[in-house]
Amino acid sequence: MHLTSSPIDWYAARAGGVVAYVLLTIVVLLGIAMSSGARMERWPRFALKDVHRFAGLLTGTFLVIHIATIAIDSYLPFSLTSLVVPFTSSYRPVFIGLGIIGAELLLALAVTNRLRDRLPYATWRRLHYLNFAVWGAATVHGLGSGTDRGTPWLVAIEATAIGAVLTATGWRVLRARDALTPGRLAAVTAGAVVVAAAAVALVLGPLAFRPHPWNPARFTDALGGRIVQQTGATRGIVSMAGEGTGAQHVLVRADLLVAPARLLDTAFQMEYLPSGAHCRGRVLRITDGGLGFLAHCRIGAGPQHTVRARWDSSDGGVLSGGTITSAA
Amino acid sequence: MRAGRRRADRAKIAVLLMAPLLFAAAFGLSRSSYASHPRRPSRPLSVPPRFERIVRENLLQAGVLAPQRAPEAVQTSSS
Numbered sequence: 001m002h003l004t005s006s007p008i009d010w011y012a013a014r015a016g017g018v019v020a021y022v023l024l025t026i027v028v029l030l031g032i033a034m035s036s037g038a039r040m041e042r043w044p045r046f047a048l049k050d051v052h053r054f055a056g057l058l059t060g061t062f063l064v065i066h067i068a069t070i071a072i073d074s075y076l077p078f079s080l081t082s083l084v085v086p087f088t089s090s091y092r093p094v095f096i097g098l099g100i101i102g103a104e105l106l107l108a109l110a111v112t113n114r115l116r117d118r119l120p121y122a123t124w125r126r127l128h129y130l131n132f133a134v135w136g137a138a139t140v141h142g143l144g145s146g147t148d149r150g151t152p153w154l155v156a157i158e159a160t161a162i163g164a165v166l167t168a169t170g171w172r173v174l175r176a177r178d179a180l181t182p183g184r185l186a187a188v189t190a191g192a193v194v195v196a197a198a199a200v201a202l203v204l205g206p207l208a209f210r211p212h213p214w215n216p217a218r219f220t221d222a223l224g225g226r227i228v229q230q231t232g233a234t235r236g237i238v239s240m241a242g243e244g245t246g247a248q249h250v251l252v253r254a255d256l257l258v259a260p261a262r263l264l265d266t267a268f269q270m271e272y273l274p275s276g277a278h279c280r281g282r283v284l285r286i287t288d289g290g291l292g293f294l295a296h297c298r299i300g301a302g303p304q305h306t307v308r309a310r311w312d313s314s315d316g317g318v319l320s321g322g323t324i325t326s327a328a
Numbered sequence: 329m330r331a332g333r334r335r336a337d338r339a340k341i342a343v344l345l346m347a348p349l350l351f352a353a354a355f356g357l358s359r360s361s362y363a364s365h366p367r368r369p370s371r372p373l374s375v376p377p378r379f380e381r382i383v384r385e386n387l388l389q390a391g392v393l394a395p396q397r398a399p400e401a402v403q404t405s406s407s
Contacts, residue, residue: 007363015354019347026343044329047336054340058347151361211362230375232383233390237375253373257382267376 009073014148016066018157021138023059024106025161027052028135031128032168036175053113060110063103075274095144102137105130135165143203150209158203159196166192215272216326217305219248223322227314235259240293242309244324249273252309252324254283254293268295270307270326279305291319303328 030052034045070076071083078096082089086104087097112119112127119127139162148154170188174180225242236258244250250270257265266283281297281304292310299305305326312321 007359011355011358014358015351018354018358019351022350023343023347042331043335044332047332047339050333050336051339051343055343058343062347062351147362148358151357153357153361230380230383232386233392235383235386237379237383239375241372251373255375255379257379264382265379267379269373269376271373 006073009069010075013066013069013073013076014146016062016069017142017146018148018154020059020062020066021142021161022157023055023062024135024138025165027055027059028131028165029168030055031131032165032172036172038175056110056113060106063106067103092145095141098137099141099145102134102141105137106134109134132169139199143199144207147209147211149203149207155200155203159200162199163189163192163196166195215275215277215299216248217303217328218326219246219250220323220325221246221248221250223252223309223311223319223324225252225309225311225319225322227317227319235264240309240319242311242319242322242324248326250324250326252307254295254309256283256286266295268293268297268307270297270305272299279307281305292322 030048033040033043034048034052040048067083070078071080077091078089082096083100086100087093089096109127109130112124116124139158142154142158143149146154167189170192171180171185174184174188221244223242223244225240228239228241230237230239238256238258239253241253242251244252250272252271253267253269255267255269256263257267268281268283270279271277272279277299279297279299281295284294284296286293287308288310291312291314292308295307295309297305297307305328307324307326309324310322311319313319
């Protein structure tokens with residue numbers, strides 16, 4: 001299913017999610033207005049219903065764009081299974097899982113809308129209230145996942161949506177209980193503003209997006225690897241190659257050109273991913289009884305990085321339990 | 329009734345126009361917030377070509393045309 005690694009696809013996935021959320025919020029607000037039974041001279045119920053249904057269809061369209069563009073992006077860590085089965089994603093499983101649940105619930109509710117004439121009205125109406133759960137799941141999904149979640153523009157959109165839906169819900173409940181007064185409506189609005197502010201604090205605090213620094217000089221990663229030997233008559237190459245994962249994804253390789261009982265030359269390479277930047281240099285010494293090394297390297301003409309790699313054990317050339325540390 | 333329908337149609341057109349405009353705006357904002365970067369699938373790094381050349385020449389000097397390989401496992405019709 002991974003068909004592209006184009007950045008355009010990545011931007012489209014992010015934008016599609018934002019538009020789907022804004023449209024879903026409009027659908028929910030229209031639904032609240034319709035269910036309130038309030039008489040609006042200029043907006044008869046059938047007109048609201050027409051716009052409500054149309055905005056719902058458009059929400060589904062942008063949701064499909066959001067999911068499809070994620071599915072075909074080879075760079076994003078989502079398999080088809082992790083996009084369909086909630087909480088199986090390797091990236092922020094809870095928040096992605098809520099997004100999946102919201103989307104699947106929305107699909108189920110779309111089916112009940114198609115079958116509305118065959119369902120008892122009370123059943124359909126009760127099921128239709130699940131749209132609040134869809135909106136809630138989408139809101140938490142947006143607050144807790146995605147690259148743009150901490151950006152001022154998306155935080156503003158989410159805070160406005162939360163404030164609007166909570167205020168409208170409060171208004172609807174007060175109206176249904178015949179308890180709507182200006183004072184109570186002001187209190188409901190103030191409560192909605194507080195919840196929206198709490199959401200903003202959450203997204204800028206504990207849920208904040210902290211991108212990995214770009215090709216950092218300092219990092220420590222877990223390291224797997226292997227030892228490979230290539231032998232000539234009196235010359236040979238001993239290579240230690242590995243992949244660092246964790247704080248910074250890197251590929252590393254130390255090559256030693258050897259003669260009997262003599263080290264002739266060394267080379268060290270480290271590739272930062274996903275940037276593809278190469279840090280090249282030399283191995284200074286072999287450490288940890290042959291299960292590690294110390295190296296220096298530079299990215300282009302940049303500052304020197306000191307890289308220390310070591311593994312706990314080697315079994316048939318497979319190195320395990322390693323760590324790699326880079327320092328300026 | 330007719331006025332209500334007209335308003336609904338106008339609102340639908342407004343929503344239909346707003347959605348792609350919002351998409352374009354969010355696309356641009358996404359790009360300016362966190363631009364993409366060169367993406368490459370990870371490939372194993374390779375031995376420096378100079379090292380490989382030295383070992384190959386070393387083998388040639390010793391009269392070996394190809395690196396030593398273990399003989400393939402013998403298979404019989406009953407194996």
